[in-house]
Amino acid sequence: MEPRNIGRALGIGVRVAGRIAGQRVVAPSSSAANPPAANVQSQAAVPGFVARARPQAQAAGRIAAQTGPNISKGIGGLLRPFRRVSGIVWLEATGTFFLLFAALFALRLWQNWSGIGAISRDFSIGAGVVFLYLGVSSFWRARHR
Numbered sequence: 001m002e003p004r005n006i007g008r009a010l011g012i013g014v015r016v017a018g019r020i021a022g023q024r025v026v027a028p029s030s031s032a033a034n035p036p037a038a039n040v041q042s043q044a045a046v047p048g049f050v051a052r053a054r055p056q057a058q059a060a061g062r063i064a065a066q067t068g069p070n071i072s073k074g075i076g077g078l079l080r081p082f083r084r085v086s087g088i089v090w091l092e093a094t095g096t097f098f099l100l101f102a103a104l105f106a107l108r109l110w111q112n113w114s115g116i117g118a119i120s121r122d123f124s125i126g127a128g129v130v131f132l133y134l135g136v137s138s139f140w141r142a143r144h145r
Contacts, residue, residue, distance in 0.1 A: 011057060088142045095138030102131035 105128035109121065116124070 015057070084145065088145050091138045091142035091145070095135045095142065098131045098135035098138060102128050102135055105131065 105124050109124050109128065113121070
């Protein structure tokens with residue numbers, strides 16, 4: 001049996017099982033509306049049954065193909081304001097982090113200006129300036145959003 005035929009047989013079986021479950025939910029006490037499982041399996045072998053089920057399956061496939069992008073657009077529209085606000089909060093949090101490090105480098109320079117070597121002093125000044133720039137630019141970008 002080819003894989004395509006296996007998928008078709010499984011699809012038919014799933015549709016038949018769904019129909020049986022739907023009938024049992026609608027009329028659980030009526031035994032005439034619920035054919036036995038052996039009878040349902042014999043219906044799957046009837047060629048006319050496959051011909052009748054194919055357009056329904058194609059219609060269901062079209063509906064499923066349209067539903068995915070629509071759900072994606074809906075969720076995107078719902079989350080768009082939160083994405084903007086969370087981006088601003090992220091920029092402010094990273095700006096605070098960078099300014100904290102700039103303050104730590106400035107404090108180290110202030111306390112140990114004469115006690116540290118020229119290389120360490122230059123590194124502290126350079127790192128402090130870089131962190132100060134990153135912190136200020138992060139808040140600047142957050143303000144312009």
